[in-house]
Structures are given as structure tokens and as C-alpha cells.
Amino acid sequence: MAIRLYQFAISHYCEKVRWALDYKGLSYEAISLLPGQHVKTIRKLTGKDSSVPVLDHDGHRVQGSKEIIDYLDEAFPENPLTPADPQAREEALAWERRLDEEAGPAVRCYSYHHFLQRPKVVVPLLAAGTPFYNRILLKLAFSRVDEIMRKWMKINEKTAEQSRETMEAYLTELAEAYQKKPYLAGDSFSRADLAAAALFAPMFQPEQYPVPWPKPAKIPKDIKVWLDQWQPQIQPLERVYAANR
Numbered sequence: 001m002a003i004r005l006y007q008f009a010i011s012h013y014c015e016k017v018r019w020a021l022d023y024k025g026l027s028y029e030a031i032s033l034l035p036g037q038h039v040k041t042i043r044k045l046t047g048k049d050s051s052v053p054v055l056d057h058d059g060h061r062v063q064g065s066k067e068i069i070d071y072l073d074e075a076f077p078e079n080p081l082t083p084a085d086p087q088a089r090e091e092a093l094a095w096e097r098r099l100d101e102e103a104g105p106a107v108r109c110y111s112y113h114h115f116l117q118r119p120k121v122v123v124p125l126l127a128a129g130t131p132f133y134n135r136i137l138l139k140l141a142f143s144r145v146d147e148i149m150r151k152w153m154k155i156n157e158k159t160a161e162q163s164r165e166t167m168e169a170y171l172t173e174l175a176e177a178y179q180k181k182p183y184l185a186g187d188s189f190s191r192a193d194l195a196a197a198a199l200f201a202p203m204f205q206p207e208q209y210p211v212p213w214p215k216p217a218k219i220p221k222d223i224k225v226w227l228d229q230w231q232p233q234i235q236p237l238e239r240v241y242a243a244n245r
Contacts, residue, residue: 003028006042006054008035009128009210012104014053016065016198018210019245020072023194024079030210032129034138036148066100069191081191088186095184095192103170104199106163109153111202113160114220116146121214128211164226171200171233178236189244197241203227204238208245 005021007014009032021028033041039050046054046063055062055071062071073082083089115122119142126145127134138145150156174196177184184192205213216224227234 002056002058004056005030006038006045006056007032007052007129008038008126009130010125010202011052012107012199012201013065013100015201015209016195017053017055017068019194019198020069020081020191023081023244024072024076026072026076030129032210034130034134035126036145065195066096069194081189081194083186083188083190085186088190092185092190092192096195099170099192099195099199102166103196105153106166106170107199107202108163109155110160110163110167111223112149112153113155113157113163114223116149116155118218118220119146121218124212125214167200167203168230168233171230171237175233175236178240189240193240193244197237197245200234200237201241203230203234204241206238206241206245208241 003021003026005014005017005028007017007030009030018030033052038052042050042052042054042063045056045061049063051063053063053065053068055068057071057075062068069081073080083092112122115125119139123135123138123142127138174184183189184196201209219227
């Protein structure tokens, strides 16, 4: 059995899949790609969209974090992430869908808007897990990288502000949910909790994440002020991550 995960090390959607694979105790090879250069590789694998993550299990390829977790629960039912109870299952999938579609992009947009203004900090994050010379390539072409990323992900002052508001709304909702019960769906850890903690993981920088997190002094001021303000709402997700990752 060969499992390969094509990923960006920095991607919190890829972290969802890494976590799912580890939670199920599966051995896999993580193949980290450089943003931009990944397009040819992913399109060759999938024949369509160039987004990551992509899972290759003995030639069977699945694209997208939700779809990969669906596949893993079907192919490797031990340690399920999808609740068996119909109501809990519906709740878990609903949480994951909302988090994937709204919270994840918001975290990405807000973070990159500020970190792209600090090339020396963001380049090691983008190139993490790839050959060392990619850092040099990114530094040399950074103005173009910045332009492409902002255009591709629609990152600007206005969308970053909207993303901050979205993050705050979700953190408030999640903190209230975890005050009421230990899990978002049903009576055990599920893909809903995994999605919430993984997608917000860049906000608390867990050690398990395979990137060189910047030291506190190098975090952009606006983000640092925001993190200090929202630390109480972030803590429940940090606890979920620490307990299950």
C-alpha cells in the first residue's frame, strides 16, 4: 500500500488531511510542492484543477480535503472521523462545509495580506518542505509572487478586513459551542473539530505543523495585536488540537 499526499506544507487544508492520516495511523509520503510550480504536477495527477491537497492511494487519486477525508473513512474505517449517528453526521458535515468555505479562506486572506508585506518571513513558509534553492527562487521573483497570490486569492485591504470579521464571527461561535460541550458534533472527536482546529492552526502555530513558524518579533504588528485580543477564543481550538493531534 502506497499513500502519497501532494501538498503545500503551509496549507491549512493540507493540514486537515495530514491530521486525518495521522489520526488513522496511516503511513504516507508527503510531497511538498512550491506554489506556482505545483500547477503542472497537480494537473498531470488529476487532469483538471490544480488545487492541493491531492491524495494518491495506489494510483487512486482524490482531490480536496473534504473529499479525501470521505475517502479515508471509507477505505480505512478504523478511527472514523465521520460520526455514525445520522444527526451527528449531518452536524459534522455542516460544520466542515461552513469552515471550509468561509473560515479557511478568511484565515488565508487575512494572514497573507499582512505576511506578504514581509518577504523574509513568508518565503520560508511558502517553500517549506521543498528543496532549499526554492527559497532563493522565491526571493528573486517575490514581487511577481506577491502579485499572483493577491490576484488569485483576491487579497487586498478590503478583503483582509472582511476576512478578519469572518474569523471573529467564527471564533465567537466556536468558543460558545465548546463552552456547551466538548465536541462540535456528537459525543466524540470528529471531522468538524478537526476542520475547526486545523483551519485556525496558523493562528496558534502548533509544533506539529511542518513549517518554520516566525518568531513573535517577526509577526506583523496588526496580526500580533489581533492575536492578543482574540487569544481567549482561540484557546479552545488550541486545546482540541493538542488533545487530538
